[in-house]
Every structure is written in structure tokens, then in C-alpha cells.
Amino acid sequence: MVKSIGKSDYGLYVLVSSFLIYFTIDFGLGQATARFLAKYRAENEEQKVNQLLSLTTKIYLGISLIMMTALIVVFFFIQNIFMQLNAAEIEKFKIIYVIAGLFSVVSFPFMSLNGIFIAYERFVVLKLCDILSKIGVILFMVCAILLGYKLYALIAINAFIGIIVIVFKLSYIFKTTAIRIDLKYTSKTLTRELFSFSIWSSILGIAQRLIINIAPTLLGIYSGTTAIAVFSIGILIESYVWTFASALNGLFLPKVSGLLSTSANREQVLQLMVKVGRIQLFLIGILYIGMITLGQEFIILWMGSEFTNSFPIVLMLIFPGFFTLTQEIASTLLYVENKIKFKAIIYMVAAITSMVLSVFLIPYFGTIGAAMGIVISLIIFEVIGVNIFYYKIMKINIFYFLKACLFKMLPSLAIVLAFGLALNYYISAINFVVFFIKAGLIAAVYLLVMWFFSLNKYEKELILSIYKKFTPNKLN
Structure with a gap:
């Protein structure tokens, strides 16, 4: 895409995506819907499920109208917001802003669909939708680029695939569940319950988005589209890591809800947290390890030497996730017990700190300064602050979790990392063939070391069961 449309247009592509995020915040209603749905399902209250979804649909439609008004107003001030963009870039930005903004308004009322899939435990279908939508976007984009289409077509493809996915999810839900929407339904009590829960969930969602996604906007204000393009590679790879690591996210909301609806036993939740955390860490x-050892070579082979500065950005953006991505169960417990207020406050302070640091650092260090502001804020608040919160407020034995999950697996990770660094030192990847051979060697060593030194009996049996599913039985 970058080679086809150029750094400047790719920077605009990233800028409009990150900018529109601020207008598509669902004010925590998505998490609130998932939480209440899981609760009603655990209690076999199917009528309340329909009432809840009828109410949230009306609320989403109302917010969508407000969002459309805000997008129209902002359109007339684009040139005053992004003063580092030249006249040609402003004109292009306005066109893709209209295309992407229109899709955002249309798709916004359906943001609760994922919560429905999670509450009804239709995880396979949900994940397939995510995977197929990404593959669809890539395939259509490749075709568009080969046919000579540029920036506008790429934005339109994202919107087109998004609409198809929404239509499929809607049809699947109505065909396979008893859900029916009644727009005439009203309930002041349920509305108050929703918003009392969602207000802090909303603040948390806004803060989480601002921490990283504000960076392209700040770079657009202080640096320009080329800096955005370089920084966006860091965001892109960080999102891949997050997507892969969060494959299990949300799957345990019904499980945790069930545990706490029958018992307030923290020990059961802690053991589930360790079990899931170790799998996610694996x-x-x-x-x-692959990103630390091979990341720079990969970026150069993939994007070219002019994107070398993207490598330290990637390392800084993914670093905090090494600690936080394994704590899905603790995060789920927040929503189940409606104790999200404290975490929301921590993240809001983190977002403000990240923005202030980035504003000061970007004029001196450019894209690296933006990444520095983010990582400093995340380490202080997301890694240290949130874990203190889990320990003090949530009464989760976080020290036991760290010992059973992180510290037990850390020696094996260190061994493989040392092997990868040594391999990278002696052999340089001059092309993708050599690169994939190196990656394969590191992956093989990783599996062997983890198998013999870190994985327990349950984890080995889990891997063997997955292997057997994809291996034909030769005896038959």
C-alpha cells in the first residue's frame, strides 16, 4: 500500500482512521451490554435480554445522530486542526474523512453485536468473522492496488467489508437466537443501571484509545504525514501482537460471571487467571522474542530502509503488553463486579500524562518522542498502577499470579531470546528466504525449550489435543 499510494497518502489513511476513533466511542455501552447479557443468561432471564437489547439499540441510534452532527461541524475546521498538511493533503483528507465518517455513522448502532456473540458463547463464529473480514480487506485492497486504484478506493473497501460483516452478524443472531428488538420498549430503571455502569467503562474506553491513537493526530499537528507513516508501522505491529494475544479475550466473561454468581471464591478466579495467563504468555x-531479535530486519525487508525508525517505536509500544496481556481474567472480573471506576481513573491519568509528554517530546525527537511519551505513561500507570489496583482493591493475589505465570516461564523465554540474538548476530537476513529460515529456527527452539522447561501437564495435553484435531488418524 505504501509503495503504491506513497508515504503522504498512507499517512493520511492512518490519520483519518485514528482521528475518527474519537467520534466512535460507544460510552461504555458495549461493555455494559456484554456484562448485563452475561448476567441475564446466567440467570436464564431471556425476556430481560430482549428488553436490554431493545433499549440499547435506541440509545445507540440516538448517539449515532449526535455523532453525525459532530462530524459535520468538525469537517469545516479540518484545515485549522491539521495545519502541517498542505492544500492538496487537506483536500484528500476531506474526501476520505467523508467516506470513513459516513461508514462510522452507519456502523455505530451495531457496536453491541460482539457483546451478543460473547454472551451467547458463539466464540468461533465471532473470531471467524474477525479473521475473514481482515482477509477480505487485504484481498480487495491487493486487487484495487493492482488495478491502479489509490487512496479513496482503499478507504471505501474498509467500509464495504465492514457493512458485509454487520449484515452477516445480524442475520446470524436473528436466525440462531430468540432475540427480538422492540423499539417501543422503555425502562427508566434499566437505563439508569446501564449508564451507572457504562459511564466509567466509557471513561476507560476513551482513555485507552487516547493513549496510543492520539499520537498520529499529534504528529499530524506537529510533524506531518511522513512522520505519521513511520509511526503507523509501530501501531500496526502493536495491533497485530494485541490481536494475537487477545484471541482468548472475552471468552471467559460467561465463565467468570458463573463463578461469581454461585460463589465469591477468589481462589477459583485466581486459578483461572493463572491458567489463562500462562497460555497467553506462551x-x-x-x-x-521474534520482534526483539528479527523485528528490524523484518521492517526493512517489508517496508524499506526509510522505515528503520519504526523498529524502536514497535519495541516501546509492545513492551507494556508483556505484563498486561496475560491478565485477561482480572480485567473481565472488573466488569463482572462493576469495579471499573478505579481502573478508569488510572487510565485517564495515564492518557493525560501520555499526551503531555508527547507534546513536549515530539518537537525534539519526532516519532520516537511520541513513543517515549506513551511507554513511560503505560509503565507507570498500566503496568504498576493497575497491578496495585488489582491487589489492593480487587483483592487478587497478584504476586502469586506473577510467580506462577511470569517468573516460572521467564527463564525459558530468556534462553530462547539469547539464542535468537546470537543467531541474528552471526546471520543477516538479506532476503525473506533467509529471514523465514531464521524465524523457523527460533520458533523450533522456542517450542522445545518451553515444552521441556516451562509447560505443565495440562498445557502439554492442550497442545497435543489441538495437534490431534489437525492430524488424520493413520490407523483409520
Whole structure:
């Protein structure tokens, strides 16, 4: 895409995506919907499920109208917001802003669909939708680029695939569940319950988005589209790592809700947290080791030497996730017990700190300064602050979790990392063939070391069961 449309247009592509995020915040209603749905399902209250979804649909439609008004007003001030863009870039930005903004308004009322899939435990279908939508976007984009289409077509493809996915999810839900929407339904009590829960969830969602996604906007204000393009590679790879690591996210909301609806036993939740955390650490461990050892070569082979500065940005953006991505169960517990207020406050302070630091650092260090502001804020608040919150407020034995999950697997990770660094020192990847051979060697060593030194009996049996599913039985 970058080679086809150029750094400047790619910077605009990233800028409009990150800018529109601020207008598509669902004010925590998505998490609130998922939480209440899981609760009603655990209690076999199917009528309340329909009432809840009828109410949230009306609320989403109302917010969508407000969002459309805000987008129209902002359109007339684009040139005053992004003063580092030249006249030609402003004109292009306005066109893609209209295309992407229109899709945002249309798709916004359907943001609760994922919560419905999670509450009804239709995880496979949900993940397939995510995977197929990404593959669809890539395939259509490749075709568009080969046919000579440029920036506008690429934005339109994202919107087109998004609409198809929404239509499929809607049809699937109505065909396979008893859900029916009644727009005439009203309930002041349920509305108050929703917003009392969602207000802090909303603040948390806004803060989480601002921490990283504000960076392209700040770079657009202080640096320009080329800096945005370089920084966006860091955001892109960080999002891949997050997507891979969060494959299990949301799957345990019904499980945790069930545990706490029958018992307030923290020990059960802690053991589930350790079990899931170790699996997630096993999954992301190879990604982190691969990125540290081979990341720079990969970026140069993939994007070219002019994107070399993207490598330290990637390392800084993914670093905090090594600690936080394994704590999905603790995060789920927040929503189940409606204790999200404290975490929301921590993240809001983190977002403000990140923005202030970035504003000061970007004029001196450019894209690296933006990444520095983010990582400093995340380490202080997301890694240290949130874990203190889990320990003090949530009464989760976080020290036991760290010992059973992180510290027990850390020696094996260190061994593989040392092997990868040594391999990278002696052999340089001059092309993708050599690169993939190196990556394969590191992956093989990773599996062997983890198998013999870190994985327990349950985790080995889990891997073997997955292997057997994809291996034909030769005896038959």
C-alpha cells in the first residue's frame, strides 16, 4: 500500500482512521451490554435480554445522530486542526474523512453485536468473522492496488467489508437466537443501571484509545504525514501482537460471571487467571522474542530502509503488553463486579500524562518522542498502577499470579531470546528466504525449550489435543 499510494497518502489513511476513533466511542455501552447479557443468561432471564437489547439499540441510534452532527461541524475546521498538511493533503483528507465518517455513522448502532456473540458463547463464529473480514480487506485492497486504484478506493473497501460483516452478524443472531428488538420498549430503571455502569467503562474506553491513537493526530499537528507513516508501522505491529494475544479475550466473561454468581471464591478466579495467563504468555512469548531479535530486519525487508525508525517505536509500544496481556481474567472480573471506576481513573491519568509528554517530546525527537511519551505513561500507570489496583482493591493475589505465570516461564523465554540474538548476530537476513529460515529456527527452539522447561501437564495435553484435531488418524 505504501509503495503504491506513497508515504503522504498512507499517512493520511492512518490519520483519518485514528482521528475518527474519537467520534466512535460507544460510552461504555458495549461493555455494559456484554456484562448485563452475561448476567441475564446466567440467570436464564431471556425476556430481560430482549428488553436490554431493545433499549440499547435506541440509545445507540440516538448517539449515532449526535455523532453525525459532530462530524459535520468538525469537517469545516479540518484545515485549522491539521495545519502541517498542505492544500492538496487537506483536500484528500476531506474526501476520505467523508467516506470513513459516513461508514462510522452507519456502523455505530451495531457496536453491541460482539457483546451478543460473547454472551451467547458463539466464540468461533465471532473470531471467524474477525479473521475473514481482515482477509477480505487485504484481498480487495491487493486487487484495487493492482488495478491502479489509490487512496479513496482503499478507504471505501474498509467500509464495504465492514457493512458485509454487520449484515452477516445480524442475520446470524436473528436466525440462531430468540432475540427480538422492540423499539417501543422503555425502562427508566434499566437505563439508569446501564449508564451507572457504562459511564466509567466509557471513561476507560476513551482513555485507552487516547493513549496510543492520539499520537498520529499529534504528529499530524506537529510533524506531518511522513512522520505519521513511520509511526503507523509501530501501531500496526502493536495491533497485530494485541490481536494475537487477545484471541482468548472475552471468552471467559460467561465463565467468570458463573463463578461469581454461585460463589465469591477468589481462589477459583485466581486459578483461572493463572491458567489463562500462562497460555497467553506462551502464545505471545514467541511474538515478543521474534520482534526483539528479527523485528528490524523484518521492517526493512517489508517496508524499506526509510522505515528503520519504526523498529524502536514497535519495541516501546509492545513492551507494556508483556505484563498486561496475560491478565485477561482480572480485567473481565472488573466488569463482572462493576469495579471499573478505579481502573478508569488510572487510565485517564495515564492518557493525560501520555499526551503531555508527547507534546513536549515530539518537537525534539519526532516519532520516537511520541513513543517515549506513551511507554513511560503505560509503565507507570498500566503496568504498576493497575497491578496495585488489582491487589489492593480487587483483592487478587497478584504476586502469586506473577510467580506462577511470569517468573516460572521467564527463564525459558530468556534462553530462547539469547539464542535468537546470537543467531541474528552471526546471520543477516538479506532476503525473506533467509529471514523465514531464521524465524523457523527460533520458533523450533522456542517450542522445545518451553515444552521441556516451562509447560505443565495440562498445557502439554492442550497442545497435543489441538495437534490431534489437525492430524488424520493413520490407523483409520
